[in-house]
Amino acid sequence: MNGGNICSPFSADNPAYIVEIHDVIHTVHSSLFSMLVALVFAFVGVSAAHAVTFNVTVGANGNLAYYPPFVQAQPGDLINFQL
Secondary structure, three states: OOOOOOOOOOOOOOHHHHHHHHHHHHHHHHHHHHHHHHHHHHHHHHHHHOOOEEEEEEOHHHOOOEEOOOOOOOOOOEEEEEO
């Protein structure tokens, strides 16, 4: 033993090992971020592509009523209220 100054290639005291771990962590974080961004764009694209527009008539023939009386709108759908 060299007075306890042995540096294993897998030791946290080895600068090359520390750099390698940092590179691996950076690569994993970059990959996870890229996947997250791709998922966000996929969901935004899907919801925008399936948006539905509902036309609701308000007060037809002098009646205070909505026609149709109910719609089943989803987030991202558009409801047009017309007189």
